[in-house]
Amino acid sequence: MKQPFITDNFLLHNPFAEELYHDFAAQRPIIDYHCHLPPDQIAKDHIFENLTQIWINGDHYKWRAMRTVGIQEKFVTGNGSDKEKFHAWAETVPQTLRNPLYHWTHLELKRYFDIDVLLNKETADEIYQEASAKLNSSTNSCRNLIQKMNVEVVCTTDDPTDTLEHHQKIAQSGYSVHISTSFRPDKALLISHEGFSTYLKELEKSSDIEITSFRTLCVALSKRIDYFHENGCRLSDHGLSCIPFAMAATTEIESIFVKQRNKETLTQLEIEKFQTALLLFLGDQYHAKGWVQQFHLGALRNNNSRMLSKLGPDTGWDSIGDYPQAYTLSRFLDALDAKDKLTKTILYNLNPADNEVLAAMIGNFNDGSVKGKIQFGSGWWFLDQKDGITNQLNALSNMGLLSCFIGMLTDSRSFLSYPRHEYFRRILCNLLGEEIQKGELPQDMELIGNMVKNICYKNAKAYFDFSI
Known part of the structure; x- marks a missing residue:
């Protein structure tokens, strides 16, 4: 009879890896701090x-x-x-x-x-x-599938205009898994996109603020941040090709906003000035609330225009971009840090060529105030596979401190994706187990096992404020 493919020691290639996984990693609860699960299906227990x-x-x-x-x-x-x-x-x-x-x-x-x-x-x-x-x-059911995987926290990803009614229903139901949300204001940043004006109307309705200027846009977003915070939100998220950084006076930002409202074409520099101003405003708000801000960088989206027109976005036509990341990212983080308003931050990159860039960048702004304040996020999307995960772990180990890492997330829309946490944990334990076997790490299983526990669960537990 053929041996099953998924065995107890799948991806674990020596006794040290096996011990690390089974004794220190396997039973840790899951904190899935970034995903795209539909909260309405959790609310109705679909x-x-x-x-x-x-x-x-x-x-x-x-x-x-x-x-x-x-x-x-x-x-x-x-x-x-x-x-x-x-x-x-x-x-x-x-x-x-x-x-x-x-x-x-x-x-x-x-x-x-x-x-x-x-x-x-x-x-x-x-x-x-x-x-x-x-x-x-x-x-x-949806809720039971989540519980089956020993999940403790789930953070969905929601637009500022969302009512959060499904999260409210879940909270009132007494469900044992903490279902939270994260604030993703990407559409408010896309000033050059065709749907920007339509989106502002939606934001006006949800915030009850008439948006006639950049200032009132900020007021509306601030009001929605307050609303999300009242409903348990403790994270924001942004999906950007790269972080822009082009400073401008407030009067110029207001002029750019008016220019867009008058349907005039904006230059690339004007777009970047608007986005920089709004991201810095949002960064101030996140710091004031004690939120974690996340930046997913490097996707080249909607490459196939023919299929995009047929099926819409997020249907499989995106890939890895090769944008410059280091300089503007550094200036953005520094602009917040200079005012002592840089909140806890997670940086994810999609281009593996940028691994060392981001792994080194986080050390510039870890100021001793919080363990692992600035994080190089787990390999995501095209990089959440064995090589991508291993390369991210190696870059973080070489440029920073793996021991402070907050671990894996699913970034998924599927209720069947939670074994990706197991996948990550097995890869992590095998990487460490192989180095123990080679004599590159000590045969101190408590020392290394405790680091595994921290990466798989305890670091994230301490990093995020879900004590609500």
Whole structure:
């Protein structure tokens, strides 16, 4: 009989790695401080009808792989039936060998459904029926799926205009997992985008502030920050290609705002001046609230204009950008720090060429006030795979202190993504275990094991203020 693929010692290649994982990492609760889970589904404790609905719908990682092997869009995001889409994915899986999707797929089948069978064309029906039957039960509702993975905190990502009604409902329900939110004002920064004026109308409605100037835009956002804070928010998040930094007088920023409202074309420098001013204002607000600010940097989005027009954004047409990061990021952080208003900050990069840049940058602004105040965030998106995670850990170790790292997050829209924390923990423990075996680290399992505990859970627990 064939040995199951996902064994107890999956990705653990020596006894030291095994001990670190099983004794120090495996049982730590999960603090998922950045994800894109839909809070409405958690609020109503949604039950998925089948495996396609929870596993393939909305997953642009899988969509890209399916398109690569020649699957028609009908069976990816189109009007194919749920079963047809699952079969298309099952036929794709054997061709994902050495892609993280192969590992994630079988980890998720094992952890959520106790299925050890490799997914392929021949096993598709059996797996679809077994997993779907288990899903279509209250024991595998959204909330129970989260609890099953020993999750303690989940932070969704929400626009300033969001009512947070779903978070309020969850809080009132007595659910044991703390479901929080993070404030993501990207649309307020996109002054050159076609939908900016429409967005301001939405922000006016949610804030009850008439936005006629840059000043009133700031007032409206400040009011929404207050509202988010009252509802338990303790983090912000920003998705930017790079952080701009172009200082300008307040009068010039107001003129730029008026120019946009008059539908005049803005120069790139004017856009950067507006964004710089707004980001600095927001940074002041986050510091005043004691929030953590996050910056996801380096994505080159919406590359395929033909498919963007058909399917919209976040459907699998993004990639890694090669933007300059260091100088403007340094100036931005310094502008806040010079006023002693630089709050706890997590920097994520998408271009692996920038690993050492960001790992070195954080040391410039760790001022001794908070352990690990400025963090080089975990490998994300295209980098949350074995090599990407390892490279991030190595860069952080070489340029900073791995012992202060706050660990992994899912950054996912799927309720079946929590084994990614296990994946990270196994990679971390194997990296350390191999260095113990080589004599590059001491055979002091308590010393190194406690560092593992901290990275997997305790550092994040101390870093974020969820004591509400």
